[in-house]
Amino acid sequence: MYDDLPTLGVGLGYRLPLHRQTLDNRDRIDFVEFIADQYLYGTPERTERFLQLREHWPLVPHGVGMSIGSATEVDRDYLDRLGTLVEQADAPWFSDHLSFTKVPDTDVEQLTPLWFTEESFDTVCRNVEQVKNTIDKPFLLENITYYFHLPGNDMSEAEFTTRVLEETDTGLLLDVNNVWVNSVNLGFDPYEFLDSIPLERTVQIHLAGGEYVEDMMVDTHGAPVHEPVWKLLDYVLERVQPKAILLEWDQSWPDFEELLAHLDRARAAVAASQAKVS
């Protein structure tokens, strides 16, 4: 389905405190994903300095502030700036989350779950069209974590996600940790969830680690990837071959070697899945 897109391999989310170690280990990192929002409103010099990393890896912009589920249209200035950044980065694709972060005049600064309703579906589809009409590169939507069921849904998350991706012909950034975290907290079978979304639309995968806060598994991106998440990765790789797998680790960093070992393990999972197919 996405045959024309390049295969990037296994990468690491770029985090400024890890800049030196990331660069020093560039041969063990296939690509870098960065938070696009950090470079949308800064000085051109700062952005250009960051974009020099293109010499070392493909760069993939990942946004947190598009707010694709807001009832208003997507902020045009935000989209124009993002489009420029995507071009400057020479990115193969760009992504954001199936969520909302803004209501008029207020940025809630948090990936907030959508109601899985017909109205919300229409809103997201309209906004995705706006994104696609503004930025001429493939756009991916990522599944998020959420910690309670919203009342009044017309459909399940899986059905909502499937309908959005298919109606708008959009790729999936599948965060397997988010699937697992939700399955733990909300009490569903993560494999059934994976079976009921269009996995063939998966372009990229996110891996991350969460931590228990009291009896909730919280998506902190500050811990090793949990074993059930590695198993979910294997399950996905038996069904589809994504173009890229990325480790997100945002805080409580261990020795850098442990991050690299995570990348190696993901590469080994890909190789094992390919060996099974051939």
Ligand SMILES: [Fe+2]
């Ligand atoms: Fe993610």
